[in-house]
Amino acid sequence: LDWLGADGSLDAPVDPADQADALAAVLDRLGVARIEAFVGASYGAMVGLQFAARHGGRLAKLVAISGAHRPHPYASAWRALQRQVVALGRTEGNVSHALSLARQWAMLSYRTPEEFARRFDEPAECVSGQVRTAAEDYLAHCGRRYAARWCSTAFLRLSESIDLQRVDPAAVTVPTTVVAVAEDRLVPLADLQALVEGLGGPARLRVLRSEFGHDAFLKEDAAIARLLRESLGEVA
Numbered sequence: 001l002d003w004l005g006a007d008g009s010l011d012a013p014v015d016p017a018d019q020a021d022a023l024a025a026v027l028d029r030l031g032v033a034r035i036e037a038f039v040g041a042s043y044g045a046m047v048g049l050q051f052a053a054r055h056g057g058r059l060a061k062l063v064a065i066s067g068a069h070r071p072h073p074y075a076s077a078w079r080a081l082q083r084q085v086v087a088l089g090r091t092e093g094n095v096s097h098a099l100s101l102a103r104q105w106a107m108l109s110y111r112t113p114e115e116f117a118r119r120f121d122e123p124a125e126c127v128s129g130q131v132r133t134a135a136e137d138y139l140a141h142c143g144r145r146y147a148a149r150w151c152s153t154a155f156l157r158l159s160e161s162i163d164l165q166r167v168d169p170a171a172v173t174v175p176t177t178v179v180a181v182a183e184d185r186l187v188p189l190a191d192l193q194a195l196v197e198g199l200g201g202p203a204r205l206r207v208l209r210s211e212f213g214h215d216a217f218l219k220e221d222a223a224i225a226r227l228l229r230e231s232l233g234e235v236a
Contacts, residue, residue, distance in 0.1 A: 001026060003043075005158055008151035015164045016043070020050035027058065034058045037232055041065040041217040042187075043158070046165045049195075053171035062172070063231045065179040065217045065224070068191045069167040069198075075186040076163045078109050083159055086152050095152045100143030102155065107142050112183045112213040169198030176203045177231040179224075181216045183209065206230075 004022050005014045027035070038059055040048035045067020052062045071079075082102040089098020120134035176199055180192040189207065196205040208223050210216035217224055 003047075003158065005161070006154055008154040010157065011153050012157070013164065014157055014161045016046045016161055017050045017054060019047045019161075020054050023047070023051060024055045024058065034060070036060045037063065039063040039065070039228065039232070040067060042067050042214065043162060046162065046167075049167045049172060050165075052174050052176065053167050056172065056174050059174050061231070062174050062176040063179065063228065064176065064195075065227075066181055066184055066187050066214055068187050069165070069169050069195050070191070071163050071165055072186065072188055072191055075109070078105070078186075079159050079163060082106060083156055086155055090152055096147045099147040099150060099152060099155060100140070102143075103146035104139040104143040107139055109186050110212075110214045112185070112211050114183070115211040115213070118211070169195050170200040172199050173201035175201055177206060177227070178203065179206050179208065179217075179227055181208045181210050181213060183211065184214045184216070186214045 001023075003014075003019055004010060005012075027033075035058060038048045038051055038061075040046070040063070042065070045064035048062050048064050049067065049069055052059055082105050085102045085105070086095070086098045089095045089101075092098075116135055120138070122134035124131050124133045126132075176196075178192050178196050178199075180187070180189045182189050193205060196203045206227055208216055208220060208227075210220050210223070212219040
């Protein structure tokens with residue numbers, strides 16, 4: 001099941017609440033009245049919060065990893081600049097390169113200075129009369145892979161969707177575990193602390209430390225598995 005707009009066929013604003021309602025419609029079609037748990041990370045956590053707020057009677061518990069009830073202004077500004085890069089690429093007829101650059105920029109927000117210091121602490125080199133830093137090949141690789149899989153419409157609309165996120169924490173009354181990463185610059189720990197304090201039902205906050213920052217949910221397999229076992233033990 002893909003997110004609404006993930007294939008680029010929907011060129012219109014998509015709120016995370018729309019995604020939650022779409023999931024509820026899928027459950028209706030499948031004849032599933034209630035689910036035991038919703039586990040979401042990053043954008044998935046945003047949708048999970050929306051689902052819990054809008055369809056809480058259909059959900060036993062929520063695990064929200066690195067996703068909040070609102071976007072942080074710093075992260076929104078970062079995404080706005082990425083969207084401008086892609087829009088410029090459309091205008092100039094070089095969408096693939098623009099998507100690649102937007103993804104490279106995103107990688108810097110997902111990861112941390114500590115990781116880059118460990119992996120790319122090498123002097124810059126002159127190559128064919130141009131100065132190249134140690135991280136450029138890695139970033140270019142990430143950009144090429146992303147541009148080969150995504151279209152500009154899907155990128156723009158899903159990026160906008162993150163910035164449309166708004167949930168009243170008090171509307172989430174199901175038991176909720178919120179997982180934060182202390183080094184995450186896109187979803188700061190302070191925002192997730194505020195979320196937990198405002199939730200309308202039983203809530204707990206778990207904090208990880210990781211040099212992978214926002215991408216910890218993709219990289220820290222053992223830590224995430226441990227937290228999921230703790231949060232979903234009764235379901236298992």
